[in-house]
Amino acid sequence: xxxxxxxxxTPAARRPEPRRSLLVCAVIGAAVMAAVDEIVxxxxxxxxxxxxxxxxxxxxxxxGLLHTAELLALVAGFFLYADLRRRRALAPGHAWSGAFLGxxxxxxxxxxxxxxVLRVHQVRYGVDVTPYDWAWNLAGLALLxxxxxxxxxxxxxxxxxxx
Amino acid sequence: xxxxxxxxxLTLACVLAAVVYAAGAARLRRRGDAWPWRRDCVFAAxxxxxxWGLTGPVPGEPFTAHAGRHLLTAMxxxxxLAVARxxxxxxxxLPPGRPRRGLLRVAHSPVAGWLLFPPVAAAxxxxxxxxxxxxxxxxxxxxxxxxxxxxxxxxxxxxxxFAMAVCRLDPVRxxxxxxxxxxxxxxxxxxxxxxAKSLYVAGPPGTAFAAADLRxxxxxxxYGGDAVEVFLALVLAVQWYAATGxxxxxxxxxxxVRTDPAVYRRTTISAMSSRPPSATxxxxxxxxxxxxxxxxx
Numbered sequence: 001x002x003x004x005x006x007x008x009x010t011p012a013a014r015r016p017e018p019r020r021s022l023l024v025c026a027v028i029g030a031a032v033m034a035a036v037d038e039i040v041x042x043x044x045x046x047x048x049x050x051x052x053x054x055x056x057x058x059x060x061x062x063x064g065l066l067h068t069a070e071l072l073a074l075v076a077g078f079f080l081y082a083d084l085r086r087r088r089a090l091a092p093g094h095a096w097s098g099a100f101l102g103x104x105x106x107x108x109x110x111x112x113x114x115x116x117v118l119r120v121h122q123v124r125y126g127v128d129v130t131p132y133d134w135a136w137n138l139a140g141l142a143l144l145x146x147x148x149x150x151x152x153x154x155x156x157x158x159x160x161x162x163x
Numbered sequence: 164x165x166x167x168x169x170x171x172x173l174t175l176a177c178v179l180a181a182v183v184y185a186a187g188a189a190r191l192r193r194r195g196d197a198w199p200w201r202r203d204c205v206f207a208a209x210x211x212x213x214x215w216g217l218t219g220p221v222p223g224e225p226f227t228a229h230a231g232r233h234l235l236t237a238m239x240x241x242x243x244l245a246v247a248r249x250x251x252x253x254x255x256x257l258p259p260g261r262p263r264r265g266l267l268r269v270a271h272s273p274v275a276g277w278l279l280f281p282p283v284a285a286a287x288x289x290x291x292x293x294x295x296x297x298x299x300x301x302x303x304x305x306x307x308x309x310x311x312x313x314x315x316x317x318x319x320x321x322x323x324x325f326a327m328a329v330c331r332l333d334p335v336r337x338x339x340x341x342x343x344x345x346x347x348x349x350x351x352x353x354x355x356x357x358x359a360k361s362l363y364v365a366g367p368p369g370t371a372f373a374a375a376d377l378r379x380x381x382x383x384x385x386y387g388g389d390a391v392e393v394f395l396a397l398v399l400a401v402q403w404y405a406a407t408g409x410x411x412x413x414x415x416x417x418x419x420v421r422t423d424p425a426v427y428r429r430t431t432i433s434a435m436s437s438r439p440p441s442a443t444x445x446x447x448x449x450x451x452x453x454x455x456x457x458x459x460x
Contacts, residue, residue, distance in 0.1 A: 050378075064354070064360065069353075079403065
């Protein structure tokens with residue numbers, strides 16, 4: 001036999017990596033949430049403003065960094081995910097929980113740090129913003145809770161049949 | 164600001180470069196070297212983008228049109244040109260002798276090493292941009308066409324330098340790890356985004372563009388910059404994906420089909436049969452081709 005069996009001799013490569021799956025999918029979740037925010041609220045609804053005149057210099061820099069980081073994270077996340085699939089190291093339960101945790105974390109971060117602390121922009125202009133802020137942050141919390149529940153389920157399932 | 168007096172020579176140079184590249188790649192293929200067609204296409208697209216930005220019609224009010232031109236000549240064009248590995252092609256084509264040695268000496272010189280150190284390249288590229296938009300340079304370039312043309316040339320070359328420094332596809336002095344290149348791309352992208360947002364409310368000093376024009380131009384700059392950043396990020400990601408793939412299990416390819424047991428059984432049986440598996444030598448030869456391509460010295 002001229003070549004080795006492609007599946008033989010690499011047990012390490014086939015073991016699921018729950019931590020890595022969780023982290024990679026959290027990166028993808030956050031980046032996708034950021035892209036959805038950009039597309040739906042900036043471009044389609046025109047609720048957010050491209051530039052709010054009250055934006056300070058620090059906020060502008062943080063916004064630029066975050067925006068670029070989102071783009072790079074989207075690309076990097078999908079390639080890391082492809083690498084996990086290629087090595088068959090993806091742990092699906094942890095991956096799903098990571099996606100929800102990442103998306104929720106971004107939503108809450110955007111709602112609290114960008115909208116309230118740095119005041120880069122608001123959810124909507126010309127109306128009372130309070131209900132929008134509540135809806136925004138509660139939606140983020142809901143995503144985080146879903147992610148947490150999925151994570152505990154994945155952990156329990158992992159404990160039952162150790163890989 | 165337009166390219167003015169340098170537009171015609173630069174356009175000519177671009178067309179010439181595209182022709183030389185295509186002819187050179189054809190010669191390599193005739194000789195038996197592997198040179199993927201997609202690189203020819205990418206290089207031609209890069210030349211076309213630069214020429215379009217220099218001389219072609221770009222829609223929009225003055226500032227928006229300028230942003231569009233800048234995007235084509237200084238960002239999209241150079242990124243495409245760098246990805247086509249022009250230096251590698253030239254080094255493969257030149258016979259051993261003085262010109263080749265001279266080119267290698269330049270590519271491996273300490274100055275080139277410094278300029279191609281990603282943070283330095285980013286500072287040259289983005290620094291020029293900030294100076295142009297945030298000092299009186301723009302107004303001066305408007306008064307003196309030659310200065311405007313030289314600035315345009317600088318933006319093109321600086322864009323090329325930045326793309327080459329970040330992608331590192333050509334054999335140049337010094338190795339540079341992926342983390343530094345990725346962080347440089349992040350910082351440069353952020354600086355570009357911040358500048359675009361600041362132009363949304365305040366144009367370059369000494370100019371009077373209409374507010375609507377300024378806003379449209381700034382948004383074009385912002386989102387156009389995103390597109391080029393994603394392109395460069397994809398180049399880096401593909402490099403990483405290929406490198407980890409080869410590094411993890413040297414000598415053997417990743418079995419492509421493994422999820423379907425029936426397919427798996429078939430591939431294993433074919434691997435065990437006397438017929439030599441076709442995937443392995445092809446993959447290995449591609450690796451060695453790449454290795455020789457990155458160190459032609």
